[in-house]
Amino acid sequence: MSPSAYILANFGGPRHAEELGSFLTSLLTDRDVTGNFLPDFLHKKLFSFIAKKRVSKVLPQYLSLKNWSPIYQDTENLSQALHGLLKAPVIPFHRYLPATHHTTLEALHTLQPRSIIGVPLFPHFTYAMTGSISRFFTLHAPQYNILWISQFGSHDAFISCMEAHVNSFLDMQGIPEENCCFLFSVHGLPKRMVSQGDPYQKQCEHSFSLLSSRFPKAESILCYQSKFGFGKWLSPLLKTLSYELKSQKPYVLILPFGFVSDHLETLYEIEHEYLPILKSRGYKALRLPAIYNASSWPRTLAQIISSSFPSESELLIK
Known part of the structure; x- marks a missing residue:
């Protein structure tokens, strides 16, 4: 019912x-x-x-x-x-x-x-x-x-919608998949919460595995963002990768697939903190709008x- x-x-x-x-x-x-x-x-x-x-x-x-x-x-x-x-x-x-x-x-x-x-x-x-x-x-x-x-995050409809959303963005920008390093970003979480039984990390990893398999020509990395306070958080951090990424791909696309709507973490943190770092290192860096922007x-x-x-x-x- x-x-x-x-x-x-x-x-x-x-x-x-x-x-x-x-x-x-x-x-x-x-x-x-x-x-x-x-x-x-x-x-x-x-x-x-x-x-x-x-x-x-x-x-x-x-x-x-x-x-x-x-x-x-x-x-x-x-x-x-x-x-x-x-x-x-x-x-x-x-x-x-x-x-x-x-x-x-x-x-x-x-x-x-x-x-x-x-x-x-x-x-x-x-x-x-x-x-x-x-x-x-x-x-x-x-x-x-x-x-x-x-x-x-592992539902086939979500994965397929994200795949279409990414492909639409690449087509609009005129960027071939094989020229891309994808940084799949989700919100971070303290490691102590995972050690206490929170399934978040495993779910993110499974979702990432399903989604990245749809883009075999691209280089794909799962990362975490928005660390707050002290203590150890899940890694690699998007901030750290922005400074230390070693990819031969000319384009770096940050895909915030853990966020369904754009907000401060995407519109400011990614756009104004991480993209400039990547660009200063010679990459052509872009942010994928949240899936909310997909018509489907x-x-x-x-x-x-x-x-x-x-x-x-x-x-x-x-």
């Missing part, structure tokens, strides 16, 4: 300067993201302080973007497209935009859906993100039995949703 409603969950991104502080505080005080090594009161106090300090650092980065982070509006637009394709209500949710949470919960209350499928827009599962989203609804909407599509993405996601086997919330929370 088809569900009576869907939740389309994404990271959320600040829409204006006044929202930046609450966005960072909501993100960094989330224990699923920053860990459980401190008592509750110390954790909240420390990471609220860190969030406040980071505002001045990242504000210029957001201001350099044309319209701040597009991830909020992208998610809203995608929910409307999916509503037409799935023939059911699709409620958007923005995890780290607390000002929007009431709208999501109120929509659930109004609809009173009999069954709900949650769709986190993250190709690869991690307790730090998909798990956090599941925990939010367990805490704030326990009356609903929500099943979750926990990952889709809404229909592909609808296909993924309709053919996936969702999981109970309890299985996604550590």
